[in-house]
Amino acid sequence: MAEAAAIKISGLSKRYAGRSVLALSDLTLSVKPGEVYGFLGPNGAGKSTTIRLLLNFIQPTAGSAQILGQDIVAGSTLIKKSVGYLAGDVSLYPKMTGHEFLKYMAELQPPQNKSYAPELAGRFEADLKPRLRDLSKGNRQKIGIIQAFMHQPDILILDEPTAGLDPLKQEEFFKLIAETKARGGSVFFSSHNIAEVQRICDRVGFIREGKLIAEQVVADVAAAAARTFDINFVDDAPRAELKAVPGVKLEAGTGKAATIHMKGDLSPLFRVLARHNVSSINQREVDLEHEFLRFYKGDGK
Amino acid sequence: MIPLIKWEFKQRRLSSIFWALGTSFYVLLVDSVFKSFVNSQTVNFARTVQNLPSTVKSFISVTDSFNTPAGFLSSEPYYVVLPIIFIVMAISLGGSLLASEESSGTLELILSRPVSRGRLLAGKALSGLGLLLAVDIAAAAAMTLFTTLFRIHIAIKLIWEMHLMLLLLALVFGSLAFAITAVGRAGRSAALGITMLLAIGGYVLTSLEGAIHWLVWPAKLLPYHYYQPSQILNGTFTVWPAICFSVITIALIILAFISFRRRDLAGS
Numbered sequence: 001m002a003e004a005a006a007i008k009i010s011g012l013s014k015r016y017a018g019r020s021v022l023a024l025s026d027l028t029l030s031v032k033p034g035e036v037y038g039f040l041g042p043n044g045a046g047k048s049t050t051i052r053l054l055l056n057f058i059q060p061t062a063g064s065a066q067i068l069g070q071d072i073v074a075g076s077t078l079i080k081k082s083v084g085y086l087a088g089d090v091s092l093y094p095k096m097t098g099h100e101f102l103k104y105m106a107e108l109q110p111p112q113n114k115s116y117a118p119e120l121a122g123r124f125e126a127d128l129k130p131r132l133r134d135l136s137k138g139n140r141q142k143i144g145i146i147q148a149f150m151h152q153p154d155i156l157i158l159d160e161p162t163a164g165l166d167p168l169k170q171e172e173f174f175k176l177i178a179e180t181k182a183r184g185g186s187v188f189f190s191s192h193n194i195a196e197v198q199r200i201c202d203r204v205g206f207i208r209e210g211k212l213i214a215e216q217v218v219a220d221v222a223a224a225a226a227r228t229f230d231i232n233f234v235d236d237a238p239r240a241e242l243k244a245v246p247g248v249k250l251e252a253g254t255g256k257a258a259t260i261h262m263k264g265d266l267s268p269l270f271r272v273l274a275r276h277n278v279s280s281i282n283q284r285e286v287d288l289e290h291e292f293l294r295f296y297k298g299d300g301k
Numbered sequence: 302m303i304p305l306i307k308w309e310f311k312q313r314r315l316s317s318i319f320w321a322l323g324t325s326f327y328v329l330l331v332d333s334v335f336k337s338f339v340n341s342q343t344v345n346f347a348r349t350v351q352n353l354p355s356t357v358k359s360f361i362s363v364t365d366s367f368n369t370p371a372g373f374l375s376s377e378p379y380y381v382v383l384p385i386i387f388i389v390m391a392i393s394l395g396g397s398l399l400a401s402e403e404s405s406g407t408l409e410l411i412l413s414r415p416v417s418r419g420r421l422l423a424g425k426a427l428s429g430l431g432l433l434l435a436v437d438i439a440a441a442a443a444m445t446l447f448t449t450l451f452r453i454h455i456a457i458k459l460i461w462e463m464h465l466m467l468l469l470l471a472l473v474f475g476s477l478a479f480a481i482t483a484v485g486r487a488g489r490s491a492a493l494g495i496t497m498l499l500a501i502g503g504y505v506l507t508s509l510e511g512a513i514h515w516l517v518w519p520a521k522l523l524p525y526h527y528y529q530p531s532q533i534l535n536g537t538f539t540v541w542p543a544i545c546f547s548v549i550t551i552a553l554i555i556l557a558f559i560s561f562r563r564r565d566l567a568g569s
Contacts, residue, residue: 091406107304
């Protein structure tokens with residue numbers, strides 16, 4: 001039997017009052033348990049609308065969605081027992097201290113493990129003493145992340161979660177995502193940052209103008225992407241032979257060095273290389289960013 | 302719901318203390334001048350008021366007997382100033398309990414927890430009621446204390462009945478502001494504007510209804526028409542206006558609940 005989806009969206013659409021254009025049009029996707037799903041798209045593409053629909057902050061115009069089998073409208077309160085949420089532009093109570101704020105959130109939803117929020121505060125080096133209005137954006141973001149993770153939810157819905165975090169705290173955040181995934185939790189998060197999506201996501205959905213234009217398994221993108229080799233020969237590079245290898249694209253150049261991009265079976269390339277004296281060969285890391293950008297810009301399909 | 306009420310009280314404790322202190326100070330001021338007012342100025346003041354045009358007179362009082370405790374208290378304090386204080390506080394509370402959190406985006410934080418919209422609304426409404434009640438009790442206690450201290454002979458029961466009516470009148474306006482913010486995304490300023498207009502317009506219209514006859518019927522549609530401090534302080538309190546105010550308040554809260562349950566929240 002197929003495993004039930006953690007998040008299942010079917011034909012979800014949203015038209016805001018007074019607007020003629022759909023902000024989200026017929027979105028269908030699903031997120032499996034234990035999966036990290038990245039939702040990529042430019043500003044105004046419909047990422048936040050999708051997230052606000054999932055959390056029942058706004059009502060769908062058409063379609064439906066379930067989280068852990070519960071309808072997002074009818075079962076909204078029940079769903080939120082298992083959901084952690086971080087808004088794109090995190091809004092906190094300016095007069096409260098970080099400590100007061102987390103206490104308030106814990107009173108609204110008592111966590112099973114009471115020591116986890118202080119542990120997270122320690123990991124993110126979050127100062128909980130000052131009033132929230134006195135904190136920088138990055139420090140407010142840390143508090144936002146703590147409140148989203150503090151009750152160890154099964155589902156995390158995160159809108160641009162690393163905005164404002166310094167690289168070290170971004171690392172800590174990625175660890176937190178990995179821990180969530182390791183205990184079977186699912187993560188649905190929107191981002192502009194292709195590099196972070198590439199790093200932590202299992203699957204990526206690309207959204208443009210309210211429509212899901214493509215979904216890719218990150219590992220498949222890597223497998224399908226052209227591999228790049230920098231090869232140095234003892235003598236001049238056999239350019240004509242290299243060019244003739246099926247699937248090879250040779251970069252322009254002269255002399256002993258050659259850079260080639262290749263898709264598919266590598267055997268024909270190595271047969272050519274075997275006939276010549278090769279001094280070094282280096283495979284570059286797959287440039288997923290380039291692959292993702294094709295979708296991001298709308299020419300991936 | 303308890304954490305919602307607790308934190309709302311905590312957030313608004315300072316402003317509520319200032320409202321209570323300000324109101325109590327006003328009560329002290331009014332009560333302290335009663336004796337000297339009665340001894341030296343009542344006759345002249347009553348004569349002056351008698352000679353005023355009825356339209357002007359109606360803005361000051363519903364009674365001409367300023368030299369009695371009931372007459373004195375049912376004029377400026379309970380007819381004008383205290384209703385204004387409580388209505389302004391109620392409108393400001395009702396218009397901000399939901400709207401300020403919605404416009405700042407913190408409403409989404411609460412609703413991302415397992416808190417239903419109904420519970421959120423009930424928590425907010427009860428917080429507003431509790432804060433208003435606390436200030437009203439402080440004002441009633443101050444009135445009880447200072448009327449005793451300055452020997453203004455009026456039954457304590459009548460003072461507390463007066464403050465119950467004051468609270469119920471304020472709640473009508475507060476719940477209207479609350480309902481406006483819950484029904485639509487018009488926001489705090491729209492709620493304040495509409496409710497203030499109704500409160501001030503209602504006061505003007507009701508004050509003039511005795512002098513301008515065609516205003517009698519429109520005035521009957523307004524809460525201020527049924528707010529009669531002289532009747533209460535003279536011991537002829539009838540429960541019907543109190544029941545009407547309560548029913549209107551409950552109806553407005555129900556309207557707020559029905560509308561808020563399924564509407565889109567404004568983005569932060």
